[in-house]
Amino acid sequence: MEVNKLNSLVELFFEKLNKIDKEKPFLKWLKPNKSTYTWHQVSEKIFKLTNKIKSIIKEGDRCLILSENRPYWLMSDIAIMNAGGISVPIFTTYSSNDYKYILNDCKPTIIIVSNNDQFKKIKNFLNPEIKEIISFEELDHKSLLIDKILKEETDTKIINKNLKRNMPACIIYTSGTSGNPKGVVLSHGGILANCEGAMDLLQPLIKKKDPIFLTWLPLSHSYEHAVQFIQIITGAKVFYAESLEKLISNMSTAKPTIMTAVPRFYQNLYNKINSNFKKQTGIKKLLINKTIDLGIKSLNKINLKTHEKFVNFLCEVLVRKKIQKQFGGNLQTFVSGGGALDKNIGEFLNAVGLPTLQGYGLTETSPVVSCNLPGDIKVDTVGPPFKTNQVKIAQDGEILVKGENVMLGYWNKEKETKEIIKNGWLHTGDIGEFENNGYLKITDRKKDIIVNLGGDNISPSKVENHFCNNEKIKQCLVYGDKKNYLVALIVVDQKDKDNATIRSIIENLNKDLTIIEKIKKFILISEEFTIENGLMTPTLKLKRKKIIEKYQQELEKLY
Secondary structure, eight states: OOGGGOOOHHHHHHHHHHHSOTTSEEEEEOSTTOOEEEHHHHHHHHHHHHHHHHTTOOTTOEEEEEOOSSHHHHHHHHHHHHTTOEEEEOOTTOOHHHHHHHHHHHOOSEEEEOSHHHHHHHGGGOOTTOOEEEESSOOSSOOEEHHHHHHSOOOOOOOOOOOOTTSEEEEEEEOOTTSSOEEEEEEHHHHHHHHHHHHHHHHHHHHHSOOEEEEOSOTTSHHHHHHHHHHHHHTOEEEEOSOSTTHHHHHHHHOOSEEEEOHHHHHHHHHHHHHHHHTOOHHHHHHHHHHHHHHHHHHTTOOOOHHHHHHHHHHIIIIIHHHHHHTTSOOOEEEEOSSOOOHHHHHHHHHTTOOEEEEEEOGGGSSEEEEOBTTBOOTTSOOSBOTTEEEEEOTTSEEEEEETTSOSEETTOHHHHHHHEETTEEEEEEEEEEOTTSOEEEEEEOSOOEEOTTOOEEOHHHHHHHHHTSTTOOEEEEEOTTSSSEEEEEEOOGGGOOHHHHHHHHHHHHTTSOGGGOEEEEEEEOSOOOTTTTSBOTTSOBOHHHHHHHHHHHHHHTO
């Protein structure tokens, strides 16, 4: 399939449909008693859903999706675009303030929601622009049940031929430093270009085995949202995981060949395997140590001596194959994105037989910019840039990206769009350098956005401002880059330095934040951040780097 010649993501789906065995299994939700949908069944449901949505919206209307991952998610996404709408996927873990802001910002005509639990999160923020609510399950509110729509008889099968590569496909909201999420408008061509770049990477793997994906990252995440279309291009069978808790058992069932995930998943995997390794003794312990040692040597392309090759063969049979079997036995690669993967974890996983490719991207780049290549992995880099975008390093070290994959702009935010895209180059806010082999390396971050181990972008200023609204909290600095949770430095008056009182205040304020934004632990200090002590700029902004340097040891102890 010549992806570069396609006009839209809708055309991509129907082009693939014409070339594939329509009775081939396509989508399967791993919850008990859920059906497997063939390509034909998926297409028929997309046609019916398209007809219903098209009867309600005008071209360019926003259609919001609020749901956990399931087959109806992909069907809804394609049907919205096929009907001429713009898909707006949103997270199920937002705070009520975020839901309120997003609904007012994008003003959807249709809301597609999975169930009552999700609907409760937005029901107080419905506005007059909303003409219809479509639900996957029965709601305690007037809605169109999707199963009823899909039972309607119709001979009308619309395939939207009017869509162009430069037209908006979706709006994906991401955290902004101003506090409110920003709607990133991605084009059909931007996501198609990203898929084209990814296919160069995946082609060698697809030739060996029919691709099977296990999806568990939220489809509202730009990373997993784009992966949907790679799954379509490759004609993959797609399994939707039940939950994060059941992910390992789901892997045994699905037997995936490719899995995409964020650093937190790989850290948990590392801890799980390492914990098991530490229990071993004697010959087993020796073999495990050799597996890691020789695996890292092979990864770094260090030639093994004759006796090492023999030992490595034993490691392959007795250790690596057993580990691979625990994850279904078919895994060709993990792909890590959405945040920095620790070098030691990357080396460890590759060494024990779980190939792990680290990539780099942003929601604003549809989302992938670069990724390591199978068989040529440099774990401390994010690989070479995709051929479908240009990457250069500015004089101050900032990574700049140019290409069709760069967003059309921020929804309703012309000023912010102009600040980040200059002369066609997207200013990523990340600092990096190119190694001699053309691999990109991220060395620092210019922008004040925390990226946790789950790959979630968190605006520290939003959280800090929220806490500083309480009269007993004078100042607050949030910390948690590449961590599992957020911690904070809380500045209070000496008279208010009562830990139990402040803890109660923080627990109460946490209720208004999303799970990832909540402060789990904190340190009380009475020294204020001021211009005089060098911890604040003349424009009264926190000098984060200096504050963190000063309190780094205390903050790290909270983990």
